[in-house]
Amino acid sequence: MARRNHTTELGSIACDDLTELGAGKEGWLVDNPNLLTALDTHSLAVANHSVVLVLDWSDGSDPTGPRVKIRPTLSPIESEYISSVEWLVFDDIRVLALGTSCGYLLIYSLRGDLIHKQIVNPGRILKLRVRGTKRDLTEDTSSAEICVVMPGVVARFDGSEIQSMLQRWFQETHSQFWDQKKNPVDSGSSNVRLPYQLWNVNKYGSCADAAITGIMPPPLMELQSSQRYYCAVTIGDDAVISAFRLSEDRSRSLVGAILSKVVPATFSTIASFSKMIWRSEPKSTTKSEAKPQPFARASPLTCLKDHPRKGEKLTLSPSGTLAAITDSLGRILLLDTQALVVVRLWKGYREASCLFMEMLVNRDSAASSSAYYEHVKSDYCLCLAIHAPRKGIIEVWQMRTGPRLRTIPCAGGSKILQPTYRFGSSSILSATYVPLEVFLLNGDSGQLSVLNRSLD
Structure with a gap:
């Protein structure tokens, strides 16, 4: 009987440049906790403390060709290092976003040019989470956000x-390329400050991971306004799961509204009176450092404490209604982020990693079996891929309460990855539905494969 093949090989990333990142030793990809990876549709970014290597695994690429190396300028005094990496894809624009241990967000082009540098909040950036939700398939609109996760802090940038x-930036770069009289591009658009919201979510202790799951209704007895509220789910050492209602406005409460009106008027009066008595000091001409943004209001909703269990990793479904959470006791919790209740539990999965994917599970009709049939979204079912490295397998479970559909053996030193969300109108107007896929990277061999979507 022929052995079933549950994966499809796509290519290899093996090259000499990976030796700088530790390649060559068995298990180098998974044994180093400071090694970061981010996958795009045809590229892979691998980063350590001080360098990012971008590898192209698209069809027909030259394995011996030049690689893109990004070496960001980090502060040696603060011992700053790269703590997170993620792709940002907007239609035909592809850039790389880096988070540092000092709270800086860096955006680089694929040529290694620094496009933007901005401090989010003092502290280490744990994760850059890119997410987009299509509002309507018939409209060319979608909500896009970049969530920055820090210990006890969550920030949100609008895509x-x-x-x-x-x-x-790309238009200015293109115009300067054709106009040789202009000065070359400087190191990043430091004069432009991207607006964002910032919340303190350390009510139940510092978080190890977090995610903004979507928009939620305002609380009862709250004044009606145009401000939106978000739901955030955090995990950590003190609280396995905690949830918060995040407000966009920093002065929504009655006390905050009074203080926002009275305090500035009081200080203005005092300042005017003091100028009549004392001479005003000359203004300083030196450029002041960028100050961290004040926090907006975050109201705690619920919390699950179960010592000594600790939350480790959080994975959000595409719609944001489900979250898979791994803990220190080898359990995986499936959380309904709207009802804030655990709807499923798996045991015996220590050091596991989870990613949501879509599989073809309903192929009974004659049309779907035809070679000319193009699958639509209704043909796919949401599943959860669980990578258990101690067992050496990948299990695929149907959501929410479905059975285990597949068990795939995988070699040691492997990691499951998923391409980042692609913003823009092209993905919405495309006639062919692109399902959510999970990729398998074997660090020892450099082989990159994709999990097959069909159960055949």
């Missing part, structure tokens, strides 16, 4: 703001 900044 449209970043896209506009990138479009301006």
Whole structure:
């Protein structure tokens, strides 16, 4: 009986440049906790403390060709290092976003040019989470956001703001390329500050990971306004799961509204009176450092404490309604982010990693079996891929309460990855539906494969 093949090989990333990142030793990809990876549709970014290597694994690429190396300028005094990496894809614009241990967000082009540098909040950036939700398949609109996760802090950037900044930068770069009289591009658009929201979510202790799951209704007895509220789910050492209602406005409460009106008027009166008595000091001409943004209001909703269990990793479904959470006791919790209840539990999966994917599970009709049939979204079912490295397998479970569909053996030193969300109108207007896929990277051999979507 022929052995079933549950994966499809795509290519190899093996090259000499990977030796700088530790390649060559068995298990180098998974044993080093400081080694970061981010996958795009045809590129892979691998980073350590001080360098990012971009590898192209598209069809027909030259394995011995030049690689893109990005060496960001980091502060040696603060021992700054790269703590997170993620792709940002807007239609035909592809850039790389880096988070540092000092709280800086860096955006680089694929040529290694620094496009933007901005401090989010003092502290280490744990994760850059890119997410987009299509509002309507018939409309060319979608909500895009970049969530920055830090210990006890969550920030949210609007994707449209970043896209506009990138479009301006690339247009200026193109015009300077043709106009040789202009000065070359400087090191990043430091004069442009992207607006964002910032929340303190350390009510139940510092978080190890977090995610903004979507928009939620305002609380009862709250004044009606145009401000939106978001739901954030955090995990950590003190609280396995905690949830918060995030407000966009920093002065929504009655006390905050009074203080926002009275305090500035009081200080203005005092300042005017003091100028009549004392001479005003000359203004300083030195450029002041960028100050961290004040926090907006975050209201705690619920919390699950179960000592000594600790939350480790969080994975969000495409719609944001489900979250898979791994803990220190080898359990995987499936959380309904709207009802804030655990709807499923798996045990015996220590050091596991989870990613959501879509599989073809309903192929009974004659049309779907035809070679000319193009699958639509209704043909796919949401599943959860669980990589258990201690067992050496990948299990695929149907959501929410479905059975285990597949068990795939995988070699040691492997990691499951998923391409970042692609913003823009092209993905919405495309006639062919692109399902959510999970890729398998074997670090020891450099082989990159994709999990097959069909159960046949």
